[in-house]
Amino acid sequence: MNTFNMPAMCAARAKRSPCLVSLVQRMGPFGRMPRRHAFMLRPEQIHPVVRIAHRQQGGLVIPDRIIFDHELVLIVKGSGQWKIGGESYGYATNDLLFVPPFVPHSFHDGGQSQTKHLAIHFDFEAMPPSASEVLADRAPYRVQFTHGLKIAQQRALFSGHRWARDLVRLVTDQNSGGVVESAQASMRLAGVLLEMLSERKDERSAADPIILRQQARVNVVVDHMSENLCGTINHRALEQVSKLSTSRLQALFREVTGYPPMDYLRRLRVEKARRLLADQQLSVKEIAGLTGFRDTSHLSKVFRRIDGLSPARYREALLAGRQEK
Structure with a gap:
């Protein structure tokens, strides 16, 4: 496996440091992935810790990888294909994508240099593995929400959608360097995640006997x-x-x-x-x-x-x- 073991001082740098991106991922090939251990999480335990929040433009091309935490990707502009769990899906402007830990995935925008997106990596403070531990040392895991709740893997938003506005503000807050702003970023993310869970509850309950x-x-x-x-x-x-x-x-x-x-x-x-x-x-x-x-x-x-x-x-x-x- 190709593991990114960056120096300890890299992890201690500011949240905006590019080296942190390497700390949250491992590139393929992976071989056979071991079974992920499940951690139960109740809705009231959703206190996310934002690890990385950044804007990026100039293309969205990411080869096969896994991440050690969770990620939300908001497509601000552009379209392309992404593959997750062995299945391929198209994405377009205003789509919100959710990537769980230790699930192989990739992105390809077909060479569109104008693609813009937001990426937010986060953990849940209330559950193991600890949000403060070295990510590369984590064993494969997944989060299972109680009450049959799930976060949609892909959600088509519209221009100006409240979730999109909150995620844009989140990126600004997280990168301001302020303690209060960082807390506000976590609160914004908690609100979006809870609404995503609430939205999926009715759909899943009605569809799953x-x-x-x-x-x-x-x-x-x-x-x-x-x-x-x-x-x-x-x-x-x-x-x-x-x-x-x-x-x-x-x-x-x-x-x-x-x-x-x-x-x-x-x-x-x-x-x-x-x-x-x-x-x-x-x-x-x-x-x-x-x-x-x-x-x-x-x-x-x-x-x-x-x-x-x-x-x-x-x-x-x-x-x-x-x-x-």
Whole structure:
């Protein structure tokens, strides 16, 4: 394999440094690609870290390669062919292309010297492999979003589309060198990615009966949890409701929600506890009983783990916010 192992000082240079492009890719030939390990990511965990964001013109010709992170490519002007995962597709002005990690791909614009595009390389901070590690050391991986969500591989936008405008601003922000601007670039990218996921959700759910069946089974269990929050819910009860083994239900729940069933139940209970804490007539002990926790100590322990503060502190902050209004 032809691996680009650039000096360490190259990685430490400014974000605009051309050498960083070499650090995010490996050129072919690759031989047989090993299986990619899947990392689950929930929508609320989408906090992208922008690695490279640049404009380029004068042609889009990239031979076979893989990248170690993710990339969005916006075709500002021009047309051509790109190949990904063994399939060839055409692209044109205003197309938005998504390239996942460790998937062989290439671009060729047919020799059009006027082709212009934006390229944005990014990682997800909330998941391994760490966004700060040396990219060339990564083992093949892929990101799988929960709830059947997917980012479209190719999306035809129109001139002046909000996503295109946001990506243009993102490139400007990222290359300004400012800390605040860099954070704004990540926020813009998060917004675009979430909208891309939301757009694909309806299409995929309507078209894929397997996903519909999976979501229906999970919904039955979630409804049972919601209706019996103050009661006893264990694995055996969930097996009876779902008519699935514990191991199968665990796998299905993780795939759809990103959480195992009992963890999801605890979050439902904390969510209800938050609502009840707004009622000053209820004591924390009463709220613990109404949400299925053994006692106030159990409620506080789980509440702290999920929200980072005690129920009493949460109530104080909630009431203080009301008074300020």
